[in-house]
Amino acid sequence: MNTDTEEKKPSLTPKRQRAVPVEELDAVTIRFAGDSGDGVQLTGGQFTTTTALAGNDLSTFPDYPAEIRAPVGTLPGVSGFQIHFSSRDILTPGDQPQVLVAFNPAALKANIKDLEAGGTILVNTDAFTPGNFKKANIATNPLEDGSLSSYRLIEVPMTSLTTNALDGMGMSPTQVSRCKNFFALGIMYWLYERPMETTVDWIQHKFAKNPAHIEANIRALQAGWSYAETTEIFARTYRVKKAPITPGRYRNITGNDATALGLVAASKLSGHTLFLGSYPITPASDILHNLSKYKAFGVKTFQAEDEIAAITSAIGAAFAGHLAITTTSGPGVALKTEGLGLAVMTELPLVLINVQRGGPSTGLPTKTEQADLFQAVFGRNGECPVAVLAAATPGDCFTMAIEACRWAMKYRHPVILLTDGYLANGSEPWKIPAVADLPSFAVSHDPGAAPAEFKPYARDPKTLARPWVIPGTPGYEHRIGGLEKANLTGNISYDPDNHELMCRLRADKVNGMTQDIPPTVVNGPEKAEVLVVGWGSTYGAITTAVNELQKAGKSVASVHIRHIHPLPPDLGATLARYKRVIVAEMNFGQLETVIRAKYLAPTVGLHKMKGQPFKVSEIKAKVEAVLAGKE
Amino acid sequence: MAETTVAPKLERKDFVSDQVVRWCPGCGDYAILAQMQKVLPTFGVPREKIVFVSGIGCSSRFPYYVNTYGFHTIHGRAPAIATGIKLAQPDLQVWVVTGDGDGLSIGGNHLLHAMRRNVDIKILLFNNRIYGLTKGQYSPTSLQGMVTKSSPMGTLDRPLYPLRVALAAEATFVARTVDTDVAHLGSILERAAKHKGSAFIEIFQNCIVFNDGAFAEAESRDTRDDSVIKLEHGKPLVFGKNKDKGVKMKGFKPEVVTFEAGKPPADLLVHDENAGAQYAYALTHIEPPDYPAVPVGVFRTVTEPTFDQLSEAQLEAAKKPGGGDLAKLLAGGETWEVR
The missing domain is CATH 3.40.50.970 (Thiamin diphosphate (ThDP)-binding fold, Pyr/PP domains)
Incomplete structure (x- = not known):
C-alpha cells in the first residue's frame, strides 16, 4: 500500500470528544513487552508503521527470546519491541524507554530496570494473578507492594475490557485474549494522537480470509482508543512533531x-x-x-x-x-x-x-x-x-x-x-x-586470449583478477581446484617459489581493493582531543553520542569504518590527527587489535558483551572519562 | 571468444588432458579413466558442456585428466558443488567422481541429499574399501575386523553398503560395475549418461597398494563368471561359467540355486530394473561371504522429475508480465512521501 500522509480518506479514527491538554515532546521511546505469544512484535510493528506515516524519524529494536513459545508467563518467554521516534533526526532505538507497556508480570519484571526514572508503565492488570507471579518468580504483587512508586503506573484490565468489546461474537477466551494487543495499541494511538487507518487496513488485509478476526481485532483496537478517550486515567495526549527529513519516498x-x-x-x-x-x-x-x-x-x-x-x-x-x-x-x-x-x-x-x-x-x-x-x-x-x-x-x-x-x-x-x-x-x-x-557494474567473462593461449590464472594488471570463464564456453575447457595452483596455468604445483608467489598474489589482490574505498569521512573536527572509531551497527549510538558531546562543546569526532579488510588507506593518517583514539565495539577489542597492529596506534577500547547494543550514554561516559584524563 | 563452428566429431584423444596421470601403477583408476575417455565421445555432448567434479582422495584426481571443464573441490563436498553447478546451468552434463571415504564418510550427508533431490548428476563412487591417499586407514566400506594402519586389532565399525545407501536415498538410477570388466563398465557409464536424474554407480576398484584383492574374485577373468551375477532387464538371474546357477526368492531373502546347464527352473528371479526399491534392496544383500557371487549392472532405474528441472519450472512459473521490476521491488510494502 502506498500512502501519502497528505491524502485524506474517510476517517476510521473517531473525533476526540474530550478536551485534554497536549504535551509536545521532542522524542519518545516506548517499549512493548509481553509473552512471545502476546503479539508484541506485531503491535510494535504496527505502531512503527503508523509513526513513520505520521512523519517522525524513528528507529526500532525488537528483542525476542530464542524459544518460539517459552512457557506462558515466564521470564524466558518475554519478548520486547522498542521504538524511538522523534521530531528530529535520530540514529538509535533509544537508551531507555520512557513508556513501558507490560502485558504480564514477567514482562514487567524483565523490563522495569530499563525504564527511565519517573517513566510510565501501562499494565494489563488481568494478567497480575498469583499464578503469573509464581511463573515469574515474583513474591508480592508489584502493583500493590510499592515497588513501582517512582513510576507513573497506569492499570488497565485489558483482557476483560477486550472481552466486553468482543461480547456476542462467540469467540473463545483464547481468541479474545489474542486481541488484547490491539486494545493496548488503541490506547497508545489515542495517547500519541495517531490515526488508526493504517492498522485497520493491515488487519483487513492480514485476516482477509477470516472476517470474524477482522471484526474482532478492529473492535479491540477501537475499544482501546475509546477507553483512553472516555476514562479519565489519561489526563493528556502527547504530540511529537514531524521530523525534518530529506524529501522523497520512504x-x-x-x-x-x-x-x-x-x-x-x-x-x-x-x-x-x-x-x-x-x-x-x-x-x-x-x-x-x-x-x-x-x-x-x-x-x-x-x-x-x-x-x-x-x-x-x-x-x-x-x-x-x-x-x-x-x-x-x-x-x-x-x-x-x-x-x-x-x-x-x-x-x-x-x-x-x-x-x-x-x-x-x-x-x-x-x-x-x-x-x-x-x-x-x-x-x-x-x-x-x-x-x-x-x-x-x-x-x-x-x-x-x-x-x-x-x-x-x-x-x-x-x-x-x-x-x-x-x-x-x-x-x-x-x-x-x-x-x-545505483552503481552499474559490467562484469566480463572474456578469457583474455585465444583458446590455445588461454591461462586460467593470468591476471588483470589493475585488479589482479583472473578470467572468469564459465563451463559452456567452447575451447576454454579447464580444471580448477583446491590444490595450490601454478601461476598462470592453474595446474597443480608443489613448487616452493610458486607457492610463495601465489600467496603473495592473493594477498596483493585483496590489499589492492583499497582502490575501491572512498576517503574516510570524519564526523566532527579534523583535529580534536578524542576520536571515536566504530564499525558496523554501533554507528547510531556512536554518532549520536559524539554529536551530543560536540553540542556540549567537547573536542571529539568520530569515524565509522565500513571496510574492515583491507582498511581504508587514509585511516592511519586520520587516526594520527587525534590525541586519543577510542575504539568502541561489541566484543573485547577485535578491531582495536587490528588497528593497533597495523598503525601501532595507542588506542582505548570500549567493549560491551551483553548481547545488547551500546547505549548513547555508555559511549558518552567513556569519551568524557578519556577527556577528563581518567583513562 | 571462440567462433561458433559445426562441432567436429570427437574422439577419445579429445578428452585426454595435458596432465600426467599420477595414480600408482596397476591402480584400478586407470581402467575407469580409460573407459570414460572412450565413451565420452559417444554421448553427443560437446566437450564444453561436460563438467567433472570431485572431492578429495585418489579418485578425486580424475577431473584433471579429462579435457572438459573440471573442479577438484574439497573433501566430501563434490555433490553439493555439483548441485550448485547444475542449478546454475541445467544443460551441463555433470559427473561427480568420489570414493568410499569421500562419498560415504566425510561427504555422506551431501551424497544422500543430492540423490534424494534427484539432481541430474552422475555419481561414480570408486569403492576400494580403504583410504588410499592418506595411506591405508579403514574406510566406511571396510569389512568389520579388517586390519589397517589405524585398526591394528581389526576394525570395530560395521560397513556401509553403497548401493543400499543410494536406494534408501531414492536415487533414480542405481548400478554397480567392476573396474576390470571394461565392456560392462563402459556400458554402465553410457546408461548413466543417458539417465535424467541422480545416477549412482558403485565401481569395485582395486587399490593395489593398500587393499589389493578386495574384490579379487569379481575382478579376475578366471573367477568372475562364477562370482558375478550380471543383471539384465527382463532376464532371469543366471550366472556361472556353465550358466548353471541362478537366484530365486525365498520369502524376502534371495537364494542361490544350482541346476543343470541350459535348464533353469521356472521360478528364478527375472530382473526388473524398474521395480520398487525394495526388490533392488534385496538384491544388494547378495554378496560374499553369505553368497558365492555379487550382482552387477543396473539395480534400479526410474524416471522422475529432476531437481534442476523443477527449479527451472518454478522460475518460469514465477515470471509474469511486468515482473522483475527492480524499482517496484525497492518501493514495495508500505511507503510514504516526505515533502
Whole structure:
C-alpha cells in the first residue's frame, strides 16, 4: 500500500470528544513487552508503521527470546519491541524507554530496570494473578507492594475490557485474549494522537480470509482508543512533531530486508543471475525467506542440507557463472570456513553474509554482537585473505550488499559482509533509491586470449583478477581446484617459489581493493582531543553520542569504518590527527587489535558483551572519562 | 571468444588432458579413466558442456585428466558443488567422481541429499574399501575386523553398503560395475549418461597398494563368471561359467540355486530394473561371504522429475508480465512521501 500522509480518506479514527491538554515532546521511546505469544512484535510493528506515516524519524529494536513459545508467563518467554521516534533526526532505538507497556508480570519484571526514572508503565492488570507471579518468580504483587512508586503506573484490565468489546461474537477466551494487543495499541494511538487507518487496513488485509478476526481485532483496537478517550486515567495526549527529513519516498526497512533487496539489485546491475545457497539459522534466515520470494527476478534459492553445502553449492554456482551468495550466522560461519578457503584458492566471486549473533558456539542466537571480526579477517587455514565489509545501519545493508557483490565480481574473490542481529531486525525509515542512481557494474567473462593461449590464472594488471570463464564456453575447457595452483596455468604445483608467489598474489589482490574505498569521512573536527572509531551497527549510538558531546562543546569526532579488510588507506593518517583514539565495539577489542597492529596506534577500547547494543550514554561516559584524563 | 563452428566429431584423444596421470601403477583408476575417455565421445555432448567434479582422495584426481571443464573441490563436498553447478546451468552434463571415504564418510550427508533431490548428476563412487591417499586407514566400506594402519586389532565399525545407501536415498538410477570388466563398465557409464536424474554407480576398484584383492574374485577373468551375477532387464538371474546357477526368492531373502546347464527352473528371479526399491534392496544383500557371487549392472532405474528441472519450472512459473521490476521491488510494502 502506498500512502501519502497528505491524502485524506474517510476517517476510521473517531473525533476526540474530550478536551485534554497536549504535551509536545521532542522524542519518545516506548517499549512493548509481553509473552512471545502476546503479539508484541506485531503491535510494535504496527505502531512503527503508523509513526513513520505520521512523519517522525524513528528507529526500532525488537528483542525476542530464542524459544518460539517459552512457557506462558515466564521470564524466558518475554519478548520486547522498542521504538524511538522523534521530531528530529535520530540514529538509535533509544537508551531507555520512557513508556513501558507490560502485558504480564514477567514482562514487567524483565523490563522495569530499563525504564527511565519517573517513566510510565501501562499494565494489563488481568494478567497480575498469583499464578503469573509464581511463573515469574515474583513474591508480592508489584502493583500493590510499592515497588513501582517512582513510576507513573497506569492499570488497565485489558483482557476483560477486550472481552466486553468482543461480547456476542462467540469467540473463545483464547481468541479474545489474542486481541488484547490491539486494545493496548488503541490506547497508545489515542495517547500519541495517531490515526488508526493504517492498522485497520493491515488487519483487513492480514485476516482477509477470516472476517470474524477482522471484526474482532478492529473492535479491540477501537475499544482501546475509546477507553483512553472516555476514562479519565489519561489526563493528556502527547504530540511529537514531524521530523525534518530529506524529501522523497520512504519505507521502513530492516537490515535483513535491505540486504535481500541489495542482492537483487546487484543481480540486476551486474546482469548475473542471483544464486543463494543457505541453511536456516537465526538471525540470518529472513534473507533466505525474502530471496525465495523473488523468483520473478530469476533468483535461485537453494536451502541446502547444511551450512557446508550452502556455501559449496554457491561455489558451484559461481563456477558456473552466477552471482553466488551464502548467508549465515554464528556457528554457521565456522562450518563455511573450509568452503571459503576453496573460493579463495579458486579465485571465484562469492559473497558470504554473516549476520553476527552472540557467541561462542550456539551462544545467544537472538542477541547481537560484533565478535566475528577476527574470524572474518583471519579465521581460515593458510594465508587466506578475503575482503571484509560491514554495514552501519539497516538501510546501509542495501548499499553494502551491492558493494560486496561488486567487489566479489570485480576481483573474482570471496567477500564477507558483516551485519548483525541488531541491524538485521532493527528498522529505520529508508529513502527508496532511484534505480538509475545505483552503481552499474559490467562484469566480463572474456578469457583474455585465444583458446590455445588461454591461462586460467593470468591476471588483470589493475585488479589482479583472473578470467572468469564459465563451463559452456567452447575451447576454454579447464580444471580448477583446491590444490595450490601454478601461476598462470592453474595446474597443480608443489613448487616452493610458486607457492610463495601465489600467496603473495592473493594477498596483493585483496590489499589492492583499497582502490575501491572512498576517503574516510570524519564526523566532527579534523583535529580534536578524542576520536571515536566504530564499525558496523554501533554507528547510531556512536554518532549520536559524539554529536551530543560536540553540542556540549567537547573536542571529539568520530569515524565509522565500513571496510574492515583491507582498511581504508587514509585511516592511519586520520587516526594520527587525534590525541586519543577510542575504539568502541561489541566484543573485547577485535578491531582495536587490528588497528593497533597495523598503525601501532595507542588506542582505548570500549567493549560491551551483553548481547545488547551500546547505549548513547555508555559511549558518552567513556569519551568524557578519556577527556577528563581518567583513562 | 571462440567462433561458433559445426562441432567436429570427437574422439577419445579429445578428452585426454595435458596432465600426467599420477595414480600408482596397476591402480584400478586407470581402467575407469580409460573407459570414460572412450565413451565420452559417444554421448553427443560437446566437450564444453561436460563438467567433472570431485572431492578429495585418489579418485578425486580424475577431473584433471579429462579435457572438459573440471573442479577438484574439497573433501566430501563434490555433490553439493555439483548441485550448485547444475542449478546454475541445467544443460551441463555433470559427473561427480568420489570414493568410499569421500562419498560415504566425510561427504555422506551431501551424497544422500543430492540423490534424494534427484539432481541430474552422475555419481561414480570408486569403492576400494580403504583410504588410499592418506595411506591405508579403514574406510566406511571396510569389512568389520579388517586390519589397517589405524585398526591394528581389526576394525570395530560395521560397513556401509553403497548401493543400499543410494536406494534408501531414492536415487533414480542405481548400478554397480567392476573396474576390470571394461565392456560392462563402459556400458554402465553410457546408461548413466543417458539417465535424467541422480545416477549412482558403485565401481569395485582395486587399490593395489593398500587393499589389493578386495574384490579379487569379481575382478579376475578366471573367477568372475562364477562370482558375478550380471543383471539384465527382463532376464532371469543366471550366472556361472556353465550358466548353471541362478537366484530365486525365498520369502524376502534371495537364494542361490544350482541346476543343470541350459535348464533353469521356472521360478528364478527375472530382473526388473524398474521395480520398487525394495526388490533392488534385496538384491544388494547378495554378496560374499553369505553368497558365492555379487550382482552387477543396473539395480534400479526410474524416471522422475529432476531437481534442476523443477527449479527451472518454478522460475518460469514465477515470471509474469511486468515482473522483475527492480524499482517496484525497492518501493514495495508500505511507503510514504516526505515533502
